[in-house]
Amino acid sequence: xxxxxxxxxxxxxxxxxxxxxxxxxxxxxxxxxxxxxxxxxxxxxxxxxxxxxxxxxxxxxxxxxxxxxxxxxxxxxxxxxxxxxxxxxxxxxxxxxxxxxxxxxxxxxxxxxxxxxxxxxxxxxxxxxxxxxxxxxxxxxxxxxxxxxxxxxxxxxxxxxxxxxxxxxxxxxxxxxxxxxxxxxxxxxxxxxxxxxxxxxxxxxxxxxxxxxxxxxxxxxxxxxxxxxxxxxxxxxxxxxxxxxxxxxxxxxxxxxxxxxx
Numbered sequence: 001x002x003x004x005x006x007x008x009x010x011x012x013x014x015x016x017x018x019x020x021x022x023x024x025x026x027x028x029x030x031x032x033x034x035x036x037x038x039x040x041x042x043x044x045x046x047x048x049x050x051x052x053x054x055x056x057x058x059x060x061x062x063x064x065x066x067x068x069x070x071x072x073x074x075x076x077x078x079x080x081x082x083x084x085x086x087x088x089x090x091x092x093x094x095x096x097x098x099x100x101x102x103x104x105x106x107x108x109x110x111x112x113x114x115x116x117x118x119x120x121x122x123x124x125x126x127x128x129x130x131x132x133x134x135x136x137x138x139x140x141x142x143x144x145x146x147x148x149x150x151x152x153x154x155x156x157x158x159x160x161x162x163x164x165x166x167x168x169x170x171x172x173x174x175x176x177x178x179x180x181x182x183x184x185x186x187x188x189x190x191x192x193x194x195x196x197x198x199x200x201x202x203x204x205x206x207x208x209x210x211x212x213x214x215x216x217x218x219x220x221x222x223x224x225x226x227x228x229x230x231x232x233x234x235x236x237x238x239x240x241x242x243x244x245x246x247x248x249x250x251x252x253x254x255x256x257x258x259x260x261x262x
Contacts, residue, residue, distance in 0.1 A: 015126040017105035020223065021095040021113035022121050032116050033090045036097065036109060039063050040086040060106060069111045089202050091209050091219050094121070098201055127225040130197045132233045135208055136190035137217045153181050153192050154242060156215040160194070161244055166207035170198050178237035191217070195234040197226070 023029045042059040064070060086105070087098045095113065099105055110120045124131065137156065139149060157179065160167045167177045179194045198204030205221070212219045226233035 014101050014103050015128045016124070016131070017097075017099040017102055017126065018122070018124040018131065018223065019097040019105065019110055019113075019120060020122040020221070021097075021110070021118045023093050023095070023116070023118040026090070026092050028116065028118070029090045029093050029095045032113065032118065033088050033095045036086075036095075036112065037088040040088060044085040060108065063112075064108050067112060067115055069108045069115065087202055089205065091205055091221060094221060096201070096205070096221075122223060124223065124225050129226040129229060130233070131201070131223050132226050133196055133198060133201070133204070134222045135192075135194040135196070135212075136220045136222070137192040137194065137212050138190045138220075139216055140218055143216065149191055150181070150184075152215060152217075156211065156217060157181070157192060157194075157242070158245060159211050159215065160208065161248075165211070166198075166204050167194070167196060170200065170204040170207060171196060172199055175232055175234055178234035179240050180237050181242055190220075193237065195237045197233070 021029075021032070023032065039059060046056070046059050085099075086102075086109075087096075087100070089096050095118070097105070097109055105125070110123065113120055137153075139147065139152065159165060161177075162168065171177060175197060177194065177196045179192060181192050182189050194208075196204065209219050232238070
């Protein structure tokens with residue numbers, strides 16, 4: 001009898017794909033997001049219902065031809081067959097497209113953003129580490145006169161960190177959320193900058209935007225892939241300022257008690 005023993009290495013070759021587009025106004029962004037969301041749903045349904053050997057063309061190909069975007073790449077028609085469908089949403093004038101786990105993301109999505117008069121701000125391809133989301137929150141200059149900006153900023157910060165707020169309910173245990181308020185002598189930059197990693201991007205983004213709008217703040221988001229998992233990706237915003245009114249503490253359970261506490 002002969003026995004063969006060997007070591008093998010295997011990996012998941014899929015990652016997350018994210019595209020951030022920007023337009024002059026929120027109305028155009030919402031219209032583009034609706035079209036791309038419908039396209040993604042139609043293509044996902046086509047993938048699931050077809051063996052791709054019939055005569056029906058893929059929705060991606062029809063969309064590209066209809067808008068003069070050129071023929072999709074050979075791999076584009078397979079996009080969506082691997083994992084979840086593309087998720088599309090907006091925050092004001094920005095459009096976000098995110099595939100949590102996919103082999104590729106068609107170039108025509110970015111091409112369509114340019115076709116509609118926008119531009120692509122960020123593309124994160126094949127990310128295997130968490131996405132770091134940096135929210136720049138500001139009160140528009142045309143309504144700032146006479147307002148106590150610092151007080152309003154602190155109120156928004158506290159609302160975001162309320163027990164039912166997105167910076168408590170929508171985040172993993174680590175890394176901790178980080179933030180910085182613009183100093184009294186600083187004349188450039190956002191009134192409040194918040195860095196956070198969300199478990200679910202759509203849920204976290206929309207919850208932050210809702211609170212920001214309720215406090216009369218406008219929102220702009222920048223995002224990037226965390227380069228490493230053994231360092232703090234939000235160190236550039238620490239120490240956090242100002243501190244929260246109610247300090248927060250980490251509670252770490254190292255062992256189970258032999259009997260319940262009374």
